[in-house]
Amino acid sequence: TGNHVWDQRDALVFAPREERFLRPSNFPKGTPGRGSGVYIARNGARVLVANIMGRVFMHPELDDPFQAGERELAACPLGEQADAVVIDFHAEATSEKMCFAHFVDGRASLVVGTHTHQPTGDHHILKGGTGYISDAGMCGDYDSSLGMDKEEPLNRFLSKVPKGRFEAATGPATLCGVGVDISDRSGLTERIAPFRRGPRLEETAPSFWS
Template sequence: MRLLFLGDLVGRVGRQIVFDRLPGLIERYGIDFVVVNAENAAGGFGVTEEIFNDLLDAGADVITTGNHVWDQREALSFCERTDRFLRPANYPSGTPGRGATLVQSRNGANVLVVNVMGRVYMDALDDPFQAVERELDACGLGEQADVIVIDMHAEATSEKQAMGHFVDGRATLVVGTHTHVPTADHQILPGGTAYQSDAGMCGAYDSVLGMDKEEPVSRFLRKIPSSRFSPAKGEASLSGLCVDVDLRTGLATRVEPFRSGGVLSEALPHHWDAQPPD
């Protein structure tokens, strides 16, 4: 099975490169399942229902989020009408929406996607480790779920790595989001779980984390905000992670970074041009 995860989608240029390229990538490589973190899709802050639906039309199977999930207030209502839009599972009980979902892939596998948010240098939410444990207890790998993907939206690399080791052998993929910079530590952990500390972003990398450079640089220099942050308008890159999955175990057999377009060096899954794995 072939799984593609795309990191934080930032602004119009990030949306457009996903809309333009994702359908062709799915067709070219025979991708079975796509997860996109879209919490910065609407002007850099949150996601609207229209953008959510457009991402599904482009081929995304599940949309994950993070600390900006409620920046577009309409998300509080449309999140209740779909099982493919996730907010972090460790929000307090009673928060609208859901933090995990079980969705059938193009090849018929049942994929559990779990979205949690870290607590180090982030908003004080419930324990993400206990939240993940609850979801795995309810829908375990090799039981109800053939594949399990965990989006760990967090600032601290240590917290993301700890989550990877916490579920090693019990999940297919743990991938970090939020920092918008792709890390070079993609690997398969000893128990068979694919891992990367941060998938990067889908947006313009000639920027400060996807935002136009002038305002964030000015704030660092003067410590005074002069305007709102706005997404950069330069050439965008797709950034994420490609994972091969053995459906007999639900564990990863290969993991590689994915980068295409913009100023980043290209990293494409050329091995996916061969016969798809079982």
């Protein structure tokens, strides 16, 4: 999730009940839900998944995301309590995302940036073996403004006077993400590549999936 996690009020009720639902782990103490979880993959591997939100250009009042990451890794270290560690770093600034990835390099399998809705082309493996991409991109209609019907956002840029609510674009969706090959031995990334499937963006899939 990220900064829009509570836009739908039902999420406040759903979050404490569903262990697969993750809100940013650096939200204040007492916030409903959880920021991380250990899940069992189909091959039996223990995968720590954490959601952490950045502060630059977003919410500076949040707990330090770097210390939040440190706490998550200390509680469930790669190679001990976890066979793989995936961190969704939800942030605006690419510099903050990149620095966070370097901070956990060698201690996390993958750091995936989210929030900007636009897939980036900077997927690579850091020196310590952590896979990284600044933004995996959104899953939705790219004939839009960040997934919203483009008429109202365009109107607000032109006139600064709202005419209505933002509504989700309903055209054909494009799926975006990232594929990663994680070593069974080290828990670190061996191969990483983007995934895009749909009508609007150039389609691609990791070659190691074939």
